[in-house]
Every structure is written in structure tokens, then in C-alpha cells.
Amino acid sequence: MPDSQLGLQAIRDVLGADGYIDSQPDIEKYQVEWRGLWTGHCDLVAKPNSTDQVSKILAICHEFEIAVVPQGGNTGLVGGGVPNSGIVLTTERLNRIREIDPVNFTITCDAGVVLADIQSSADQVDRLFPLSLGAEGSCQIGGNLSTNAGGVQVLKYGNARDLVLGLEAVLPDGRLWDGMRGLRKDNTGYDLKHLFVGAEGTLGVITGAVLKLYPKPKQEETCIVAFESVEKCIELFTRMNAQAGDALTAYEAMNALAVEMTVKHGQGVRAPFEQQYPWYALMELTSPRQGNDLRDALERVLEAAFEDGTVLDGVIAASGAQSADFWRIREMIPECQGPEGASIKNDVSIPISKVPDFINQTRQAVEKVMPGIRFVSFGHIGDGNFHYNLTQPIGSDRDTYLAQWHDVTDPINEIVHKLNGSFSAEHGIGQLKRDELVRYRSGVEMDLMRRIKSALDPKGIMNPGKIFNL
Numbered sequence: 001m002p003d004s005q006l007g008l009q010a011i012r013d014v015l016g017a018d019g020y021i022d023s024q025p026d027i028e029k030y031q032v033e034w035r036g037l038w039t040g041h042c043d044l045v046a047k048p049n050s051t052d053q054v055s056k057i058l059a060i061c062h063e064f065e066i067a068v069v070p071q072g073g074n075t076g077l078v079g080g081g082v083p084n085s086g087i088v089l090t091t092e093r094l095n096r097i098r099e100i101d102p103v104n105f106t107i108t109c110d111a112g113v114v115l116a117d118i119q120s121s122a123d124q125v126d127r128l129f130p131l132s133l134g135a136e137g138s139c140q141i142g143g144n145l146s147t148n149a150g151g152v153q154v155l156k157y158g159n160a161r162d163l164v165l166g167l168e169a170v171l172p173d174g175r176l177w178d179g180m181r182g183l184r185k186d187n188t189g190y191d192l193k194h195l196f197v198g199a200e201g202t203l204g205v206i207t208g209a210v211l212k213l214y215p216k217p218k219q220e221e222t223c224i225v226a227f228e229s230v231e232k233c234i235e236l237f238t239r240m241n242a243q244a245g246d247a248l249t250a251y252e253a254m255n256a257l258a259v260e261m262t263v264k265h266g267q268g269v270r271a272p273f274e275q276q277y278p279w280y281a282l283m284e285l286t287s288p289r290q291g292n293d294l295r296d297a298l299e300r301v302l303e304a305a306f307e308d309g310t311v312l313d314g315v316i317a318a319s320g321a322q323s324a325d326f327w328r329i330r331e332m333i334p335e336c337q338g339p340e341g342a343s344i345k346n347d348v349s350i351p352i353s354k355v356p357d358f359i360n361q362t363r364q365a366v367e368k369v370m371p372g373i374r375f376v377s378f379g380h381i382g383d384g385n386f387h388y389n390l391t392q393p394i395g396s397d398r399d400t401y402l403a404q405w406h407d408v409t410d411p412i413n414e415i416v417h418k419l420n421g422s423f424s425a426e427h428g429i430g431q432l433k434r435d436e437l438v439r440y441r442s443g444v445e446m447d448l449m450r451r452i453k454s455a456l457d458p459k460g461i462m463n464p465g466k467i468f469n470l
């Protein structure tokens with residue numbers, strides 16, 4: 001058995017005094033999940049400042065069989081970045097924008113660049129980097145790619161996977177794979193970058209990426225509308241999608257309780273309408289063209305929807321500030337569930353046409369398991385992706401409620417499976433959903449995944465215990 005203490009000392013020597021942390025109080029924040037749902041342990045936090053240092057660290061970890069847990073902004077929601085042993089390799093010092101090429105519509109950066117910094121760098125050259133999510137002020141592009149993050153603009157621009165042209169990754173044995181090509185066409189064998197996207201740090205460390213940029217929108221329209229049912233919410237989405245085409249950038253659904261809790265607990269959040277409605281949608285249309293054609297198109301669709309009763313109420317934002325107010329309602333939902341008690345969370349996707357079946361069937365199934373449970377349903381409904389959160393019944397005990405996590409989520413996952421959906425739409429597997437992966441993916445699929453893992457990481461040092469059970 002190799003002596004891991006020798007390996008740890010070799011890592012310290014590579015990084016120098018300011019390149020690692022090994023004193024317990026300072027390590028603490030790298031060992032815990034931000035909500036406190038998982039707490040782990042590691043011997044050292046490595047803070048490399050170059051791809052070369054990452055290579056050297058991984059070569060040492062390979063030789064001494066030390067587990068490596070890559071960590072970006074540590075905003076993940078499935079415990080993927082929480083270590084169980086070995087070292088955390090944080091990308092926080094790999095934070096350079098390497099190049100912006102407005103003609104090629106690409107930005108090239110280190111893995112540790114914070115998502116919001118990529119967005120603002122693109123903005124400065126009149127371009128858009130469209131990946132956008134609630135954690136964008138702290139999550140990093142390496143983490144976004146490793147989780148294949150989604151967010152609010154997937155409808156128009158796709159997931160993180162769709163936004164990457166080239167990748168640089170260090171393999172578990174320390175070798176560097178340089179695939180930093182900013183090409184839209186490149187059919188040269190297997191497209192290796194996609195192995196690392198969504199791999200949650202189990203196949204290597206992403207150190208850099210070439211990302212796609214888009215024209216910056218010159219028109220933006222945001223509106224919030226109310227419906228009597230989720231069916232009507234889907235009906236409007238279908239019409240909008242057909243008539244506005246790729247101008248429809250976001251279409252987010254929220255049920256009555258989600259909005260009610262946010263208005264009650266969210267600082268500065270105002271109710272969108274004087275009365276409450278069963279369902280709401282927040283939508284955004286954007287276009288790189290100058291003019292007013294989006295507003296006209298939006299008003300036309302909404303007018304027809306009012307007339308035939310699809311929509312009960314609606315407001316188009318009159319200013320950027322009002323648009324931000326609408327978005328605040330949507331973005332503060334998870335936070336505003338906190339004061340109402342414990343929440344059992346699901347991140348599922350279903351074909352959009354099956355969303356009403358999903359809502360109706362899961363409500364019945366879950367109420368049978370736990371009468372009085374409170375449904376906080378919201379999400380990127382334009383992608384069929386629901387954050388289907390369930391708040392504890394009023395007056396119930398928090399710990400007793402959370403102990404029933406699987407009693408509540410199992411029937412939901414069964415229904416999702418029958419509707420040809422996914423039990424993990426955008427947050428990944430981490431350590432939260434390993435059992436579900438085995439339950440819902442076929443033997444062939446699991447076998448292929450395990451073979452890829454053992455081909456790239458035969459010693460199993462990369463993020464052990466994540467995605468796969470040990």
C-alpha cells in the first residue's frame with residue numbers, strides 16, 4: 001500500500017506554501033455542502049494555479065492512490081463535491097479568461113472562472129454567454145460543465161453541453177488532454193469532450209474550455225401570466241413556442257403555493273396580481289434585432305389567449321426594473337421555502353406533453369403517503385423540467401418528515417419513469433441519487449458507464465463514491 005503521507009508531502013512541494021490548506025478550521029468550508037446536507041472529510045485542499053500543477057498533483061495522487069475530489073464553487077445540489085477522503089482540488093485559482101474572439105463567437109477560459117464573470121466578459125464585447133442560473137455569482141464553469149448545468153435559458157440555447165466547443169482536461173494519471181478547439185465542425189473520431197461533461201469529476205479534472213457566444217439581445221420582453229390549471233399553462237407554452245420560435249428564451253412555471261411563500265418570505269418581493277391564481281408562468285422573449293416586433297408578437301398571442309380563456313391575467317414588464325421584480329419571484333422560491341419547514345426536493349423532467357399527467361398522478365400518489373404535504377411546484381417547464389419540492393405538513397415534526405424522504409420520492413420517481421422522464425433533470429447524481437441510477441438505468445447502460453470509468457480511472461481515485469455506489 002503506498003504511503004499517502006508521502007504523496008501529500010509531494011503535493012505540498014509542488015504547490016508551495018500558498019497553494020494548499022491542511023489546517024482543519026480552514027479546510028472546513030471545502031468539506032461541507034452549502035446547505036449542510038452533507039459533511040465530509042479530506043486531508044488537504046489543493047489550490048493549483050495552472051494546468052501544469054493540476055497534472056502534477058494528479059500524477060502524484062495516481063501513484064499514491066489518493067482520492068481526488070474536484071471542486072468549483074461548491075454550489076452543487078447532490079453532494080458531488082463533498083469529499084469522503086483524500087484531497088479536494090479546488091479550481092478557485094484557475095480563474096483566467098484566456099481569450100475572447102468576437103469574430104469566432106467564442107470565449108476561452110480556465111475552469112475556475114465564475115459563471116457571472118464569463119457573462120460580463122462576453123457582454124463587454126457585445127456578445128452573450130447564455131448559461132444562466134441562480135448560483136451564477138459563485139458557481140464556476142468547470143463545475144457547470146461537470147454537472148452539465150441547465151438553468152433558465154435552456155429552451156433557446158441548450159444545456160452547458162451545448163455551449164462547449166473545446167475542452168482541456170487532466171486525466172486521473174496526470175496526462176493532459178488538450179481538446180481546446182473552437183470549431184463548430186470537427187468530425188475526427190469520438191467526441192471526447194462529452195465524456196467529461198456531466199461526469200461530475202469522476203473521469204478527470206476539467207481545466208479549461210472554449211465556449212460558444214451568441215449575439216447580444218437588443219429586444220427583451222418579460223411577462224408574467226396566470227392560469228386556472230397546469231394544462232392551460234402548457235397550452236400557452238405550445239402557442240408561444242410555435243409562434244415566437246427561438247425568440248422564446250425562458251418559460252418558467254410556478255404553482256400558487258410557490259408564489260404565495262415567496263411573497264410572504266421574500267425580501268422586496270411583491271405579489272404579481274391582486275388576487276391569487278392556481279398557476280403562473282414567467283416568460284422571456286429576446287431577439288438580437290432592434291425594434292418592437294417582439295412586443296407586438298407577445299401582445300398578439302396574449303390577446304388571443306385572454307379571449308379564449310387560456311390566460312386569466314397577465315402583465316408585460318414596462319421596464320427593466322419590473323422585469324427584475326418578476327424574476328425575483330421565480331428565483332427566490334427555493335430560499336422562501338425555508339421558513340415554512342423542511343423540504344423534500346425532486347428535480348425531474350418529463351416530456352412536455354406529459355406534464356399535466358405528472359402533476360395529477362404525483363399529487364394523488366404523494367397525498368396518499370402523506371396527507372397535508374405541501375406541493376411547491378416550479379421550474380423550467382419549457383424544458384419539461386420541474387423542481388417538485390414538497391414542504392412538510394403544517395405542525396409536523398421536521399426530522400420525522402425528512403426520515404420519510406424515500407417514501408415520498410419513490411412513488412414520484414416511479415411515475416416519472418412510466419412517463420418516460422428522468423429522475424434527475426439537471427442536478428446530476430452525486431451521492432444523492434446513486435440508488436435511483438441503478439434502479440432506472442438498464443444493465444447495459446450501467447455496464448457501459450462502469451467500463452468508461454475503469455478505462456479512464458482504473459485505480460478509482462477520481463471522486464470515489466459519486467455517481468456509482470462504492
Ligand SMILES: Cc1cc2nc3c(=O)[nH]c(=O)nc-3n(C[C@H](O)[C@H](O)[C@H](O)COP(=O)(O)OP(=O)(O)OC[C@H]3O[C@@H](n4cnc5c(N)ncnc54)[C@H](O)[C@@H]3O)c2cc1C
Nearest residue numbers: 072073074075076080134140142143144149150151201206
Ligand atoms: C441557488 C442555486 C440555483 C441553482 N440553479 C441551478 C439551475 O437552474 N440549473 C442547474 O443545472 N443547477 C443549478 N444549481 C446547482 C449548481 O449551481 C450547479 O450544479 C453548478 O453547475 C455547480 O457548479 P459549481 O462550480 O458550484 O460546482 P461544484 O458544486 O463545486 O461541483 C459540482 C460537481 O462537479 C465536479 N467538478 C467541479 N469542478 C470540476 C472540474 N473543474 N473538473 C471536474 N469536475 C468538477 C465536482 O466534483 C462535483 O461533482 C443551483 C444551485 C444553487 C445554489
